[in-house]
Amino acid sequence: MIxxxxxxxxxxxxxxxxxxxxxxxxxxxxxxxxxxxxxxxLDLTGTKKGCDxxxxxxxxxxxxxxxxxxxxxxxxxxxxxxxxxxxxxxxxGAGQGAGPGSESGGQGELHPVQQAFLEFDGFxxxxxxxxxxxxxxxxxxxxxAGWPSAVTDDVHPxxxxxxxxxxxIRERMSGNLCRCGAYMSIVQAVxxxxxxxxTHSGPDEGSAA
Amino acid sequence: MKEFAYRRAADVAGAVxxxxxxxxxxxxxxxxxxxxxxxxxxxxxxxxxxxxxxxLDGIGRTEEGGLQIGATVTNSDLAAHPEVRRxxxxxxxxxxxxxxxxxxxxxxxxxxxxxxxxCGYFTDITQPCNKREPGSGCPAVEGEHRNAAVLGAxxxxxxxxxxxxxxxxxxxxxxxxxxxxxxxxxxxxxxxYLPVGDTPHRETALPSGALITAVTLPPAPVRSRYRKVRxxxxxxxxxGSVAAALEVRDGVVREVRLAYGAVASRPWRxxxxxxxxxxxxxxxxxxxxxxxxxxxAASPLTGNAYKVTLLRNLTIAxxxxxxxxxxxxxxxxxxxxxSAR
Ligand SMILES: Cc1cc2nc3c(=O)[nH]c(=O)nc-3n(C[C@H](O)[C@H](O)[C@H](O)COP(=O)(O)OP(=O)(O)OC[C@H]3O[C@@H](n4cnc5c(N)ncnc54)[C@H](O)[C@@H]3O)c2cc1C
Ligand code: SF4
Ligand code: FES
Ligand code: FES
Numbered sequence: 383m384i385x386x387x388x389x390x391x392x393x394x395x396x397x398x399x400x401x402x403x404x405x406x407x408x409x410x411x412x413x414x415x416x417x418x419x420x421x422x423x424l425d426l427t428g429t430k431k432g433c434d435x436x437x438x439x440x441x442x443x444x445x446x447x448x449x450x451x452x453x454x455x456x457x458x459x460x461x462x463x464x465x466x467x468x469x470x471x472x473x474x475g476a477g478q479g480a481g482p483g484s485e486s487g488g489q490g491e492l493h494p495v496q497q498a499f500l501e502f503d504g505f506x507x508x509x510x511x512x513x514x515x516x517x518x519x520x521x522x523x524x525x526x527a528g529w530p531s532a533v534t535d536d537v538h539p540x541x542x543x544x545x546x547x548x549x550x551i552r553e554r555m556s557g558n559l560c561r562c563g564a565y566m567s568i569v570q571a572v573x574x575x576x577x578x579x580x581t582h583s584g585p586d587e588g589s590a591a
Numbered sequence: 592m593k594e595f596a597y598r599r600a601a602d603v604a605g606a607v608x609x610x611x612x613x614x615x616x617x618x619x620x621x622x623x624x625x626x627x628x629x630x631x632x633x634x635x636x637x638x639x640x641x642x643x644x645x646x647l648d649g650i651g652r653t654e655e656g657g658l659q660i661g662a663t664v665t666n667s668d669l670a671a672h673p674e675v676r677r678x679x680x681x682x683x684x685x686x687x688x689x690x691x692x693x694x695x696x697x698x699x700x701x702x703x704x705x706x707x708x709x710c711g712y713f714t715d716i717t718q719p720c721n722k723r724e725p726g727s728g729c730p731a732v733e734g735e736h737r738n739a740a741v742l743g744a745x746x747x748x749x750x751x752x753x754x755x756x757x758x759x760x761x762x763x764x765x766x767x768x769x770x771x772x773x774x775x776x777x778x779x780x781x782x783x784y785l786p787v788g789d790t791p792h793r794e795t796a797l798p799s800g801a802l803i804t805a806v807t808l809p810p811a812p813v814r815s816r817y818r819k820v821r822x823x824x825x826x827x828x829x830x831g832s833v834a835a836a837l838e839v840r841d842g843v844v845r846e847v848r849l850a851y852g853a854v855a856s857r858p859w860r861x862x863x864x865x866x867x868x869x870x871x872x873x874x875x876x877x878x879x880x881x882x883x884x885x886x887x888a889a890s891p892l893t894g895n896a897y898k899v900t901l902l903r904n905l906t907i908a909x910x911x912x913x914x915x916x917x918x919x920x921x922x923x924x925x926x927x928x929x930s931a932r
Contacts, residue, residue, distance in 0.1 A: 390596060390598070391596050393594035412594070412596070413592045413594065413595070413629075435627055436623055436627060439693060448667070448696045451623075451693045454623050454627055456622060456639075458597050459641050517692065521692060524667075528671075529671045530671070530676065530687065532687040532688045538680065539673040539676045539677055552825070553825050555692075556824075558691075
């Protein structure tokens with residue numbers, strides 16, 4: 383029907399995924415989502431499956447530095463893109479794969495947003511947390527780049543920058559649901575991490591109380 | 592999900608040729624609707640042609656002073672673009688009112704226009720649905736139809752088009768450009784979506800195999816606004832929305848654009864209301880009369896009549912807000928309006 387190219391009708395193929403600064407070669411059925419490839423093939427289970435339909439945000443990770451959903455993305459379509467999962471946002475051994483705005487350090491070093499979630503108890507069961515953290519990391523960068531949100535009064539580019547108020551945080555983070563309802567402390571943690579980035583100071587141990 | 596082949600297209604001609612050669616093939620944009628529908632079994636393409644690497648991701652000024660938006664521009668990049676925010680603020684507001692930050696980073700302009708309805712019977716393949724399975728019936732008419740259409744529907748299908756972006760594009764008189772193996776073409780957004788009639792499965796006037804390449808906006812009135820009502824504060828589809836643009840001089844409506852979302856099978860341009868408003872006093876009385884004129888054609892079902900009141904109130908509220916912005920100092924405000932550009 384189509385060309386003589388033998389690969390043209392294959393329904394599976396060999397791909398290379400760039401995840402947290404490392405290359406992974408694998409053969410995938412084209413139906414495999416990025417989420418399933420990470421969890422079931424690469425054993426990177428930090429990225430969670432909640433709804434599998436784009437409705438909860440549990441599978442949020444960074445693709446080329448932007449927050450995306452792994453459940454509505456095909457693994458084969460993610461080939462060639464820089465993928466950062468929750469396992470890679472902090473300091474990794476290779477010092478790579480960190481999200482935008484993070485300072486990579488030694489192995490096991492937490493990203494400031496991760497640190498803020500710990501300090502402010504930004505979770506209960508923790509299932510939504512990797513998605514919340516990946517989303518927040520990128521959201522803080524979006525805000526810093528001047529992107530407006532649906533609750534920004536004046537979207538005009540010359541308008542004064544909108545501070546990251548709790549209302550702004552709630553709107554910008556609305557793609558991440560939390561079944562435990564830990565929203566109050568999530569908003570505090572995100573606000574704190576954003577403020578810390580803004581003033582270029584690290585998280586202060588004493589401030590959580 | 593059915594097995595499928597996958598190819599990445601490198602240029603527009605190649606993408607179009609790949610699709611043309613294979614009626615079972617579909618373009619893959621951000622995948623946020625298509626992949627979801629493939630999981631549900633509603634869509635089962637034999638081949639996906641990934642178009643995200645096509646050089647259609649730019650936004651630039653046109654010679655007439657409008658804006659041309661490439662089809663693979665992400666919803667996020669569209670909303671954040673300074674020219675869009677400056678001159679087409681209702682478009683930024685509409686896009687930002689839709690989906691979530693993650694989804695907007697993935698979703699493309701072309702995919703947003705072609706997303707399918709969220710009618711629960713359409714997405715459930717165990718149910719009959721004329722849109723998915725022509726001739727099988729429409730259970731929504733007697734069943735769950737709280738978010739169904741009140742304008743332009745037929746008893747064959749009462750589904751609404753879910754796009755927020757499209758409503759702003761309708762108000763701004765957008766034109767959709769496309770490419771087929773035969774050549775390039777364009778469609779005004781007002782002609783892009785087909786009337787429902789007895790063919791709800793035929794949704795757009797795009798020729799088969801067409802790749803949307805761009806959306807072009809002519810210059811627009813200065814003041815515009817999008818307002819969306821939904822069942823929760825964020826991350827939900829509209830139950831009613833309004834995109835409006837208004838120019839007022841000496842207390843009189845000079846120019847007006849009005850479009851409704853979530854009330855019809857397509858973004859609904861409210862031309863009857865616009866005709867009532869042009870030359871009328873820019874006050875709540877005219878706004879109400881205009882909404883009533885437009886909504887006189889509404890034919891709600893038992894469960895969605897609330898939408899008629901909702902749309903009426905939204906129309907008055909949004910136009911009142913724009914009128915106040917246009918002439919904050921009363922009927923002598925035309926100098927300010929001129930200099931506010
Ligand atoms: C949980 C959730 C909430 C959402 N909430 C909202 C909301 O509130 N408001 C709203 O407006 N939307 C909402 N959406 C829908 C979202 O905006 C759309 O899914 C998205 O815009 C589709 O774009 P895409 O690039 O991902 O399209 P895809 O899924 O890639 O494609 C959709 C269709 O368009 C075709 N296509 C794509 N690009 C082209 C092209 N250039 N030429 C020809 N055909 C093409 C594909 O073949 C497919 O048939 C929501 C989605 C989800 C999952
Ligand atoms: S309203 Fe349209 S999409 Fe929904 S069940 Fe009826 S025919 Fe199908
Ligand atoms: S698992 Fe991806 S959004 Fe819920
Ligand atoms: S902490 Fe349990 S779902 Fe959010």
